[in-house]
């Protein structure tokens with residue numbers, strides 16, 4: 243597992259980087275040169291994770307940065323109810339990601 247922000251490698255079982263407060267990804271997309279941009283802010287982890295899944299279906303790499311509590315218990319300690327989760331995508335995919343997320347929100351209504 244890797245941190246998409248500082249690119250540290252972690253053992254499997256660890257879910258987020260304590261230093262950067264981001265969820266780890268299984269592999270680093272060619273990260274060198276990618277500028278990550280916040281595309282949308284969510285309340286809670288689950289909607290952010292759903293949005294990330296939708297983007298990945300469209301071949302857009304994404305990662306979630308959230309308000310983590312600094313303990314050793316990983317995502318379980320994260321304030322899923324009230325915490326803010328921000329979804330990041332590469333700058334060049336920002337517009338495409340935003341329109342996919344808009345469509346997704348429209349589908350829910």
Ligand SMILES: [Zn+2]
Pocket residue numbers: 245246247248249250259260261262263
């Ligand atoms: Zn990190």
